[in-house]
Amino acid sequence: MSNRLTLPLLYGVLSIYALFTLSPFIWMLLTSFKMPADIFRVPPSFIPTTMFTDAPLVNYSRVLTELDFGRYFLNSLLVSGLAAVGQVITCTLSGYAFAKLPLPGKNVLFAIVLATAFVPNEVTIIPEYLLMRQLGWINTFLPLIVPSFLVGAFGAFMLREYFSALPNDYAEAARMDGASPFRIFREIYLPLSIPALISVFIVAFINNWDELLRPILYLNSPELYTVPRGLMSLVSEYEAQWTLFMAGSVISILPLVLIYILGQRYVLQGFMGGGVK
Template sequence: MTNTITPRTRPMTLPPVNKNEVAAASNTKAARKRAAILLFTLAAVGALLTLTPFYLMLALSLKTPDEIAASPWAWPHSPQWINYVKTWTIEGTGVTFSLFFKNSLTIAILSTVGTVLSSSLVAFGFARLRFPGRDRLFVLLLATMMLPGIVTMLPSYIGFKYLHWIDTLKPLIVPSFFGGAFNVFLLRQFFMTLPRELDEAARLDGASYFQIYWKILMPLCRPALITVGLFAFIGAWKDLMGPLIYLNSTENQTLELGLRTFQTIHGTDWNLLMAGSVIVLIPLLILFFFGQRYFIQGIVMSGLKD
């Protein structure tokens, strides 16, 4: 038998603990925890203050006039969903709230389509094409953002009156198919973040500029396109000045004007008026919840590159 000698192992020694470093780390961790709690508290308070008007509007829409007079802030014991039915079928006007809803939805959808298509096409030209005077034209386009809308209000009205478009939905839809400075700027910034090698490879394969725009760049710009679409839809849905100027007949009114008509008829019925306000708000809430991720992504990525 062979004797094996096992080497003696030294005991492992740990470095001495620095009590000052441990205390500093503990204090830093505690400070971060307090800061997180403070930020969470401020965010909760801000959210509560923001949601308070929505809660009051929803609560009032489900009450009777007597309950509103007794306790406007309390949640109704028996919600009156019939208020929404009464609001949807406006009495004494010959029209229904659904007609206002249809007009607003038609204007918002067509305006969104026109804004996205026209703004993306103009932005593609400024971002990917090279032609004389491109930068000066882009600066001129941005300069139109500083022009107040009230300056162009009267000339626009005269032009639409000459075209016999007054009291129709055309003045609220057709201008969206000619782009917009802010939307063009937003999409141009996003186009410039995409590598130009994509264009060069497509050109080598025989693709035209429109094919590059439609088949290659547009699918990659989904967050920015959704952002522009949300801006356009919300702007058209909440527009009051345009319908107030161009629409005269009751059957052509949008929801914003319809609420005013409804208030004229049911001025003291706050439950019905709040029910109408909730109906106007519902599509915007749906868009926000389903599109907020793309909205934030489009805003962030559009500012990555000049």
């Protein structure tokens, strides 16, 4: 098949795949502009009915005013931002140590760190909850932030691969000039790893932003709710406010889309430079 036919066919297949991938988000956006009576129509209606009324943004207005969604939004920014920064710090130090420092048994320790990535949160959540209760951290943000400071198998793996790909000549030259290991890390390798650090931050931020299990377990006061926990308050055993739920979901994904668009170039550089296999 000639290239003249192959390229349009490839773009056609990718366009169809993109349409199927985006269809849930398109449906979510359309539903956020509907009246409750229009959601379960048969056949389904694709018309955003509130757009033709005097208050086209009524669902978004209700979410931001009646549900105190602005507070949930700020809570999620605080929790996700601090957790992501902490994970970048710990993963950077561990990744550099595993890649560049001559530590005895570091390969065994690295394998143990990677093994934690295969343990689901549901397995460790009960002992974690008991520990947080003993520390008196229930109904605070600490159980949502501190575990992310200490757990980052993906980030440690990615930064270890990134640091391993950087030449050792820089460290040897600095060591001959009398630089300490930490100074070599701080002044030479750390500036070179900016793309990988941004990549780890974005991945950690998205993971913590979407976290639902820990907020349900640890947060009891509505003023402490994060965005996922606040959205779940719209769904009860007997009814659900789906139009408000979809409007809140649209608002909740905006920071994730924005942060990925701004950091997309660094994410690609981080994954390519790290040699993630």
